[in-house]
Ligand SMILES: Nc1ncnc2c1ncn2[C@@H]1O[C@H](COP(=O)(O)OP(=O)(O)OP(=O)(O)O)[C@@H](O)[C@H]1O
């Protein structure tokens with residue numbers, strides 16, 4: 001299998017704060033990678049570097065062997081925090097259709113019938129079709145989130161990048177989204193940042209643990225030791241009884257290769 | 259008044275330029291409100307005054323001077339916005355002051371009888387000449403054409419720059435284009451309401467149109483229509499009451515905007531009252 005994403009020795013500083021230090025990561029085609037780590041661990045920063053939204057201070061990122069700026073349009077993105085104004089005059093349907101825009105600056109662009117079909121079927125799938133004419137400011141947090149997921153999917157990306165996509169969703173929508181993601185995973189590579197440990201155990205194939213440094217990247221099996229190292233203390237997830245696959249016993253650890 | 263309009267060339271020019279100004283302002287005003295660029299546009303508008311002064315000083319058509327300086331300022335502001343994370347209100351405030359001061363300086367340096375700058379500050383729609391009209395018309399076509407041709411991409415950029423960038427949309431290009439369009443619009447409107455009152459014509463029509471629609475395209479169309487209503491009514495008021503046209507238009511805009519806001523506040527209060 002080929003590597004679709006290569007992150008080599010990437011270091012990112014925000015003025016004086018070091019967000020990522022010498023991070024290496026390879027993502028294979030059709031991999032479903034989960035990224036976990038504490039708040040401020042640099043997860044969102046890593047995604048933005050992959051997307052080409054942030055230039056690393058050193059190191060390099062290759063998407064399909066090319067720099068991210070050349071790979072624009074092949075990636076779908078759902079940010080952790082949206083920066084747009086929710087009172088912007090745009091409807092749910094228009095927002096979702098945005099994913100069908102082509103790059104560059106084509107003149108007199110018009111959405112085709114196929115664009116509408118793709119958008120509508122995804123809106124159907126995510127249960128927001130009935131909201132299609134709503135202005136996005138009039139949606140609940142979860143409905144907006146589903147709109148943004150639909151928008152990222154209408155891109156029909158080769159790589160789907162999600163930053164805590166299920167944070168504001170109810171349990172039912174959550175498992176629904178994971179089902180959709182698993183289905184999509186047949187055709188695309190997925191990278192998902194999450195704090196949702198049950199998702200880690202049941203849906204993802206590989207796990208990366210990030211806290212400025214990449215602590216682990218491999219099978220989704222965590223040792224207490226690693227969790228301690230990553231979060232600094234035994235986190236909630238242990239107390240709450242995380243499914244077996246995630247937490248292995250002390251001595252059987254995963255191999256650190258970061 | 260209609261009969262007089264037919265008779266007098268200058269009144270025809272006034273009506274045509276009012277309509278043209280409303281078109282550019284409706285489109286660009288909607289954009290700067292939605293993109294929160296009102297303050298920046300104010301800064302760009304005020305540098306036009308420096309350009310007009312420069313025009314007088316060099317002995318060229320002042321509107322050409324304004325065009326050059328305003329576009330330059332717009333590119334500068336766009337670069338500042340892109341390159342620094344600092345609060346752009348501060349450099350904009352400096353632009354604002356420097357633009358006005360340079361205008362005054364150039365006029366003072368211009369030999370001979372000082373020109374009447376009031377026309378440019380407060381506008382005088384009744385002095386719009388044929389050649390001015392052609393300049394306004396061509397700039398207007400440019401603004402409308404650019405926004406129509408790139409409408410979906412403009413909308414994406416205005417709404418969500420980050421996502422647009424990831425989609426491969428040339429957001430930097432669109433942003434610079436937008437700032438140039440803002441500059442052009444400012445120059446278009448100078449003769450109608452003047453630099454001081456430009457912000458009223460840019461912001462009030464879309465602010466009112468916003469109450470009636472949540473669709474960007476319709477917002478622009480409604481803003482244009484509201485702008486035409488404002489400028490023509492203001493023109494008529496200025497003609498019948500014999501007050502300066504720019505002042506009449508801007509005051510009329512303010513009164514209508516105030517009334518609409520008041521009505522809206524009252525109806526919302528009543529709605530809340532009834533529901534609660
Ligand atoms: N725009 C910024 N300017 C300055 N520092 C930043 C900026 N964005 C992030 N940081 C810093 O970089 C570090 C990594 O931030 P990042 O957002 O990548 O963390 P994260 O792992 O996504 O955290 P969370 O789980 O809270 O979302 C943090 O220490 C943060 O303070």
Ligand SMILES: [Mg+2]
Pocket residue numbers: 043044045080163
């Ligand atoms: Mg984050």
